[in-house]
Amino acid sequence: MMAPALFQAGAVSQMDPSTGVYLIAAIVKLVVIFTICMVGVAYSTFAERRISAWIQDRHGPNRVGPQGVLQVLADGVKNIMKEETYPNFASKALFILAPGLAFLPAMVAWAVIPFGSPLPTPWGRIDLVVADLPVGFLFTLAVTSIGVYGIVIAGWSSNNKYALLGGLRSSAQMVSYEIAMGMSTVCVLLLAGNVSLGVVVDQQARMGWNVLLLSVAALIFLISAFAETNRLPFDLPEAESELIAGYHAEYSAMKFSMFPMSEYANMITSSAMIVTLFFGGWDIPFTHWDNDAPWTVLKSVLTFGAFATKVMFFVFFYMWIRWTLPRFRYDQLMALGWKVLLPVVLAYIVIVAGAVLALDAAGVARGPAFGAILFGMNVVLLAVLVFALDKGRLVSPSYARLAQDRVARLRAASAQRSIVAGGGGQ
């Protein structure tokens, strides 16, 4: 009965829904988003294993079900059936609390992310966002940084030095990169004039995607998001070559698997944040018909498809980066966060604010022309920045070959040192 009515544009209401409908719709959206996220988390673990395998010329898990698609079920059953162990001197309450605390924030952050154009129903127009909070992405920033508590508490309560080191590193890393991340969203705020993610998406549909308008901020947000989710090249909290498994060294069974799950949930959430803030959210590129009323079901489906595609690309990008780059050294990580990203993003805020002020004063309307001018500015800035960064001031990779005269000088210096040390020892 209802289905045909849904597809007739005239029969559906473009009005705001009543409170009761709003509540029911919120619960339905909650369930749908949660389910999609959980399935997404499960399948991104599988995707990571297959993608890493292909990158390394292997096959990956391909035995359970066609091409191994049921591997996630097998893993889930295995993890639930496994024995749970508790370290003798662990603080048990915190030890049990930590995995949930790590997992929850990633899910909560989804509440404010719009994932499609408004859906018209016979009961009113329903926005495809669980809760369009006026605080918008500030909420996401606040909630995702709670995730660090899960990791720190896991590290602390395990009563294990490696786990503690992992937790410590994680907190230092998250605090450092949170600043650059928050600062880069200030640029978005300058353009959108609002922290609500719905408004941000709307602004990008009108002016062009923020990745073109605010390329440097997008780059910094992307890098910070990698650090925030503890993904390579910033996975120092679990650096297996030095800390065994870092903060989850003492965990087993399902409680252990909550940590990888929270990592993947965080990946999906921050991919969604990158997409919403810098890649147009649910906006379909090169067209404008999807951004304006009248809203139809078809528009909702297509924009959701566009959003999901973008998010999946970034989840893939996370994996792609992971199997390409080696882990940073700790001092490199901190140097990158504090000495490079923070000054660059602060300077960028000033530049963007100046540009916006100048363009507004010059009477340029906030539309495609406004975006084009900002884009031109970004091309110049990126060229300068990439040239400066590519000179190796960012981090010093340890594998670059040395020039011959430098080798000779270093050898001489080290010989000098060993003579001094030997003399002192006798």
Added chain:
Amino acid sequence: MTIKVKVVERPMEEVSYLRATAKGLALTFKHLVDPHKVTVQYPDERWDISPRWRGTHRMLTTEDGKAKCVACGLCPTVCPANCIKLVPGEDEDGNRYPLVFEIDEFRCIFCGYCQEVCPEEAIHVGRHYENAEYSRDRFVYDLQRLMEQQHGVCEMWDPSDPKGE
């Protein structure tokens, strides 16, 4: 106490991070879309093993289903691992045959001397490698088992045709 991390000063033109990252991403993507898959998916796919592969033994039989072995005793003599146990017997026509013929495949070093030395072309090393068993004593193959094996046998190295052509 803070530990000073040694940071090696490098010439600027030789240190690139973004370029190296882009290069690395391109390389991994190339492998992702066009993997050089070298893994053999073992139970489904198998390598062709060499015609000179020396695996677990096989005793060839005559047309009437008896072992070709005449219990001459050359193979236990030549066996460097001392893994062949042979007790010869003789029937009423004076034909020698093995009463007991056992090969301990755990002791065997798969040198193939037994096959080379056999005048009757009875004992052979086989082209076979799936030998798992549930207990250790199952690895002592008796005559019955050696005769029941059906896998291919090793083509020994021929000095006149060293490359096997």
